[in-house]
Amino acid sequence: MEKTPSYFVTKETPQRISAMSRDTKLIVVVRDPVTRAISDYTQTLSKTPDLPSFQDLAFRNQSLGVVDVSWNAIRIGLYALHLENWLRYFPLAQIHFVSGERLISDPAGELARVQDFLGLKRIVTDKHFYFNRTKGFPCLKKPESSGSPRCLGKSKGRTHVQIDRDAVEQLRDFYRPYNVKFYEMVGHDFKWE
Structure with missing residues (x-):
C-alpha cells in the first residue's frame, strides 16, 4: 500500500503503476474542486x-470568467480529465x-x-472515531496500545x-461540466454545488 496525493494528476503515473502490476486496486479521495482549490x-x-490573491492565481481574466487551468490548484480538480488517463x-x-x-461527515x-x-472484513466502524471540535474533523480514537488519539496534522483543518x-460562483460554473462528466464516468453524483 502506498499513498501519494499527486499520483492521480501526474500524467506518467498510470502507465508506471500498470507496468508494475495491472491488478493494483486504486483509491482516490476527491472533494468539491472549488473547495479543494481554496x-x-x-x-x-x-x-x-x-502569495498573490486567490483570484489573481485562479483567473487569467476574472471579468471575462477565464480560469487559469495552468495553476495546479485549479488543474487538480479536473477529475474527469485525470480519470481518462487512468482508464487507459x-x-x-x-x-x-x-x-x-x-x-x-461519515468516516465509518x-x-x-x-x-x-x-x-476486507469490515473492522473499522463508528466506534473507532470521535469528532474533534478544534480541528473540525473526525479523528481515530486512541488505540489501547497508544497514549494519544490519531488526528490530522497541524496543517489540516x-x-x-x-x-x-463571484469568484466562487465563476469557478462553480467552470467546473460544472467537468464534474458532470466525472459523475457519469464513475456512476456516482458527488453533488458538488
Whole structure:
C-alpha cells in the first residue's frame, strides 16, 4: 500500500503503476474542486504569506470568467480529465472514489465502502472515531496500545481564506461540466454545488 496525493494528476503515473502490476486496486479521495482549490491556496498561503490573491492565481481574466487551468490548484480538480488517463491503463472496477466530504461527515461509512472495495472484513466502524471540535474533523480514537488519539496534522483543518462570492460562483460554473462528466464516468453524483 502506498499513498501519494499527486499520483492521480501526474500524467506518467498510470502507465508506471500498470507496468508494475495491472491488478493494483486504486483509491482516490476527491472533494468539491472549488473547495479543494481554496484549501490548496489556504495551505500554500500559510507557508508563503506574500502569495498573490486567490483570484489573481485562479483567473487569467476574472471579468471575462477565464480560469487559469495552468495553476495546479485549479488543474487538480479536473477529475474527469485525470480519470481518462487512468482508464487507459486500469478498468474502472479497480478504482474506488472516496468522497472527501463524506469522509468528514461519515468516516465509518466511507471506510466501510473502502473495506468492501478491497475485499476486507469490515473492522473499522463508528466506534473507532470521535469528532474533534478544534480541528473540525473526525479523528481515530486512541488505540489501547497508544497514549494519544490519531488526528490530522497541524496543517489540516485550518479555516479557509475568504474568497469573493463571484469568484466562487465563476469557478462553480467552470467546473460544472467537468464534474458532470466525472459523475457519469464513475456512476456516482458527488453533488458538488
